[in-house]
Structures are given as C-alpha cells and as structure tokens.
Amino acid sequence: MSIATTHPAEHHGEHHPSGILRWLTTTNHKDIGTMYLTFALIMFFVGGIMILAVRAELFSPGLQLMKPEFFNQLIGVHALVMIFAALMPAATGFANWQLPLMIGAPDMALPRLNNWGFWLLPPAAILLTLPFTLALFGIGDGAIATGWTFYAPLSVQGGIGVDFAIFAVHILGVSSIMGSINIIVTIFNLRAPGMTMMKLPLFAWGWLITAFLLIATIPVLAGAVTMLLTDRHFGTHFFDAAGGGDPILFQHLFWFFGHPEVYILLLPVWGLMPHVLSTFSRKPTYGYKAQVYSFIAIGVLSVIVWAHHFFTVGMPVPALIYFMFSTMSISLPLAVLFFCWVATMWRGAMSFETPMLFAQGFIVLFGMAGLTGLVLADVAADAQYHHSYFVVAHFHYALFAGGIMGVMTGVYYWLPKWTGHMYSETLGKWHFWLTVVSFNLTFIPQFFLGLAGMPRRIPDYALQFSEFNAISTVGAFILGLSQLLFAYNIWRCVKGGPKAEGRVWEGAEGLEWELPSPPPHHSWETQPVVK
C-alpha cells in the first residue's frame, strides 16, 4: 500500500487550467464531487418545476393548463429526472467528496474514470429533456409519455421521446457503473493502514453495497431497454405476444432493476444517518456490526422481491405468496436499522442543529414509508392500493422523505467541511420545518385519495377527489418554494460566512474531521494510521 503520494505539498493546485477547462479536465475528487452535487441541485429544480406544473393541473377537476399527452410526459420525465439526475448524482457527489476524506485516501482510485463518469451526465439530461424542445419546433410529439417505467407495449407505440429516454438511460447507466467501480476499487484498496473492513465508516459500507447493486442490476435495465429499442425499430417481438413475446417480461426485467434501485437510492443515506445521529447525540454509533449485516441483507433481499411491483398482472398463487413473504422479510433488517438509529440517540446528549433535525425528520417520515410498504406487500390488500395514489404517497415518503431529506441531512452536515464556512442555522431550520410540514400536507391527502379509489397518472379526476387534490397542490407549491431557501443557504455558505473549524461539530468522530475545513486539494498526502 504505497499510494500515498510523496510529492511536496506546494506542487499541488498550481498548474491546473483555470475557468471552464478546470472543470472539464479535473480529476480531483472534490471538484468532481462539487460538480455532481451542483448538477443534482439544478436537476432537482428541473424535476420539481415539472411536477409543480402537474400539481397545478390537478388543483381542480377538468383540464385547465395542458393536454393529457403533455401531462403524461411531465410525470414520466419528472420521475426519471429526480431518480437518475438528482438523487443518484447527489449520492455519487457525497461519495466523491467524502470517501477519500473518511477512509484516509488522497483521492479516488480511478480519477480519470471519475471525470468521465460525471461528464456523461449532462448529455444524458439533455437527451431526456430535449424532446420537449424539439416538439416546439414540430419535431416529434414530445418526451417519453409512458411514465418512468417504460412499460411495453405502450412504450413500443410511443414517439421519439421513448428513443431519447432509452439512450439517456444507457448513458446514465454507463456513468453509474463507472462510478460504482471507482467506489468499490477505492474502498477495497485505498483505506488507511489499520482500517479493516469492520472499522470502515458506515457511510462507506452503505455506498459499497449500493455500488454492487448498481453493477448487478443496471445491465439488466440496459438489456430491457435495448430489447425495447429493437422491438420498436428492428422488428423483434420480445414484448409482443403476436410474435411469441410477452409484455410482462418487460415488467420482470424492469423491476429486477427497479426494486434494487430503491435501495441504491437509500443505502447511501442509511449509511450517513448513524454518523449524523452519533455526532449530535455525542455518543458512539449503536450496533455497528448489526447495521453492516443489515445493509448486506437488504442488498441480497432487494434482488429477490421485484414482482411485488406488479401483483395485479395475474401471477400463480405460489409466486404471489413467495413475493409477499420475501418482501415482508425486508422489514426485519430495516427494523434493525431503525432500532440502531433510535438506540444511538438513546441516553445521548442531543442538540438539534439543522442536520440533526433533518436526520430525525428522516427517521419519522421514512418510518411511515416502511410501515405502509409492509401493508403494500400484502397481495390481497395490494389489489386495492396498487396503481392508486396510495402507492404514490408511499414511494414519495420513501424517496423524498427517505432519499432527498437524507441528502439534505448530508449537505447540511458536510457543507461547512467542504466550504470552510458555516451555513445560516436560522435559514436551515426554517427550511427544515417548511419542508416537513408542506411535505406532509402534500402527501398525507394522497394516502386518502388512493384509499378512496383515485388511480395514479390521470390528468383529470372525478369530483369526490377534489378537496384532497387541492390541499395536496397547495402543499406541493409550499414544498417547492421552500427549496429556494435551501439553494440560497448553500449559495451564501459557499460565498462566505463564519469560519468553520476542522472538527465542525462538537461530537463529530472520524478521519474527515481531522483535516482542516476546507480540506487541502489532495486530501490525505500521508495516510493516517487507524488504531
């Protein structure tokens, strides 16, 4: 292990290109991490604007603002943007910034691959959204209108938006796989001397499992959309019963990727939580090993439960029972995590800075996602919940409260480390409370809409759904506008503010806090020794 560089420190940060070329050619993990996070924030607003247009249309019954075709494009692209261009890049940004700091490495193991991985994202985002613009000039009929799930044969029938989305997914997939390989190689090879796998920070463990899941499942998605592409243009019949194919095959392939994808989005956040909770409880993490084994168990279980996403297609009884019980068993390792989170806080000395508030908000709201997920696993009741707004509310509790609020936790927690400045605690707390209240205002009514029988992905609805939809839209707009506070707070913090210490938080433990804030250009020139 002689990776630790022997260059004199003053060599660094001197002969780098400046301006845009610095960012285009950079191989520095912090620059790349910053680019990932900035890209994610921009796309978070792009996806947000799309869904606010949708919520505006759904404010009252009748079609007011848009045609159903356009509505269908917005919901699908909203999901693809939020998942592939906001949440996943944000998590990769965290990994880039934090892994070398936390494991005592000078940089990521494969820096050029790292640069390429990032620069694939903007073209993919353009491919995804370009059809909207093309349609304005009379080319094609707009973006993908099948929802983010691409279900055949609707996607076989669709316009050029589907082809654009297929290529975007391919590029995003290549980027994710490269990022994953980099993370795995970094964690396996660049750990500080003495940092055994069982001393690895939990954040790194969470990302390690994520990276393996990405490598295992992205190729399946790539295969599925490629089969879709050849069905569309080259006369194959993978998903066409008339030619011996099967439309349901697509759903199996898609969700073999799609279910692990949920944990791909959440595992980095679950890895982050114990760090934040332990810091602000001033108490060591509870049940480190139990959490590691739970991550592994969830990773394994995630690839054997996919069919619970389409219980209504008509499966044989044994398959229904198998997928129901395998899905329910995920609740066990997940409960271990909840137990450890609460036990980490138990009998600590808590203080409630913004990251801690977001972490605790995360635990409560993600708890609702987990519990509603448990009843969704029940096939008989699922016949009512499925394809309804109940499911929409459930997965937003998982992916907004679980994923995005988790990312916000991380941003507030590490921002002082990255910029060397403290963010505004007052603005941060406003941001937290506005987000939590408006998030619940948006999505609690959707649980009731689903129970009352409102299907998802409809541009217009029957009159009995009016009140809850109106409330949900009001909540969504407050939620959307509150995020401007988040962006403003980050901007302010990057520009200046009170100086942050090396160990930003009183109770923070771990290698990243041994370095000054902001850390030097190359994180650990000499690897620290972990006892």
Place this chain on the structure above:
Amino acid sequence: MKVFARHLRRLPPWLLALPAICRADYSWNFPEPVTPIARDTLKIHNEFMLIITALFVVVFAIMIYSMVKHRKSIGHQPAKFTGPKGGLQWFWAIFPFGILLFIDFILMGIPAVHAIIDMEDTKTKADMVLKVTGMQWKWQYEYPDSGVKFISTMSTPREQIGNAEQKGEHYLLEVDNPVVLPVGKKVRVLLTSTDVIHTWWVPQFGVKRDAIPGFLRETWVKIEKPGIYRGQCAELCGKDHGFMPVVVHAVPETEYLAWLDKKKTESAAAAGAADRTWSKDELIAHGKPVYEKNCAVCHQADGKGIPNAFPALSGSKLCNSEWLSKDGKLIPDSHVDRVMNGKANTAMQAFKGTLSDTDIAAVITYERNSFGNTMGDMIQPAQIKALR
C-alpha cells in the same frame, strides 16, 4: 411481554377507536365493499392500519421521549454504550424482532395467504363468464354464453372536461353502455387487451386486474347488493388513460335476463342490417356518430388530427385513394385495410373485432366524404362482411 402490554395500554383511546372511525366515514377509507373479496380486503386493511399505527406510535414515542430527556441543553451526560451487554439487554434488543416476525408472518401473513387463495379461485362454482377487453380508450364487454358483445365508452361531454360546462354528478365516471351483471352470482371475469396494458378496477368489488394484449387474465366478482358501481382504468395506457371509466349495473337475475334478451335482439337486427344495400346518405348519417365515438379522440372531430402524434384524415392520401384493386382484392395499407386491421406498433387499432360490418362501412364512407375529402364513393356493409 409485560412492557409491550403496558405500551398497548398507554395508547391514546382515539387510536383504539380508529377502526370504528374508519368504518363510519368511507371517504377516509375504502368505499363500501359489495363483494366477499372487498369485505375481506377492507377488514385486512383496517387491521393492518391499526398494527402499523401502533408500531409507529410505540417506536416514535420512545424516540420523542429520548429527544426530550436526553438533550444537551438540560445537561444530560452522554452514555458510552455501543451495543447490548449481558443477557437482559440482548433479550430487549432481540425481542422487538420477535414481535415483528410474529406480525409479518403470522398476524398479517396467515390472513393474507387465505385471502390470496380465495381471490385467485376464479373457477370453483362460477355461474357465468364475462369477457373484458381493454382498448385505447374504452372497454369491450362480451357475454360468451349468449354472444352479446358491446363497447362501453365514457359519456362525459368534452365540454365538461374543458370547463366550458358545469360538471355532472358522475363526472368522468359515466359511460354510454354500462356492463350489466346479476347479483348473487359468481362471475368469472376474463381479461385481455387489443393494444397496450389496461387495468380493470372497480374499488367496491376489491378487484383490480391487468388486461394484457395477447394473454388472458382472470379474476372474479360476486356482487351482493344491487346498485351502480364505478371504477376506472388503473394502468397508464396513453393519452386518454384518465377517460376510460368502468360502470357496472348490478341487478337481480330476472332483470339481468330481460336485459340480455333485449341485447340479443338488438345485435340480431344489426347483423341483419349488413345484408341490405344502404344509400350513401344513410351510410354517412350512420357513420358520423361512429366516428365521433371511436375515431375523434385521436383524429379529432374536424379530421385534422394532432400534428406529430395522430395523422389528419382531412386531405390524407389514405382517405382519397382506392381501397379495392381492379381484380377485386383488398389493397394492403388502403383505407379499408387500415380501419379493419389497424397499424402495428401505433395507437391505430384493428376495428375488425370491435365494430360491426355496418359501422365499419359507414365510418369509412363518412371519412371519405367529410372534412373536405371528396372521394364520393361508398362501401356497403356486405362488402365488409365478405372481407372478414
């Protein structure tokens, strides 16, 4: 177990009243169930909601207690433990998972397995069969035993959707031809589709099943109470996914049989109509409503279509060229071929299976003589019949 019981007793009383509250007001819960499956589902759902609410309250009560008591601002000193120590602590660490295992696989799992077996038992003692075919964006219903077959489309006027008119009571949940079923009979429902995947859903029946092109899927209903039950397509199926409602009239058996007889007479009359020769004006007059019901949703009422999505018929090559070759054969990709057989991988479906000979002949004649198209020719129902 004592502590768990103590937690249970600590629950607020309104929580224990929750199932009663749920049953009292259905707008906060599933609509009133009218089949055995739906009743079962509601019961399971209410129990589950109670269980997960209890879990939620217990876990977060502990967390909130900790947040109040173990804070730095009141000078609480942090403990140092990182895991359970000693037999008692291990017991309390493992105990919650024992409860969870019990809830997952026994308390929730066993009733769920029974419900699944019941739900999928479509064949035992089935009294009749209803075949449901989903198509963009309407449902076709067929009673195979009596040969009755018809299409059911949404009847809410477009003006109401565009907010030009006051919306009716059953806005978006009303159809021209509701499906009629007898109460108290076990109906085996077979589902398929002609184009993309649709999902047939009536919340009060507790039944939701996908209609998949090229495959048959099945489910069953046994309606216990006469009434009108409304539902919707639940799988995104394109542009008008939000506008393909399901309406079921559940009536006593005698009424059902009378309705079936009437439908049989109607379809016999329609079949007879194909054998006589129609005049051009008659065909155009008959074709206009057929067009508006089946074609206008994509090609638009004025035949201009939607650019880049649905082609215009007005002035199109298709509507203004021959459809029959000189030796009397159907020209491939001609107007008649397109209407009867559809176009693969597009929303243009084959109407051969869904429209009658008269309807197809009339709608083609209408299209060739409207929207500025002046082919001037006409197609007789008998010619369509011969092409089948």
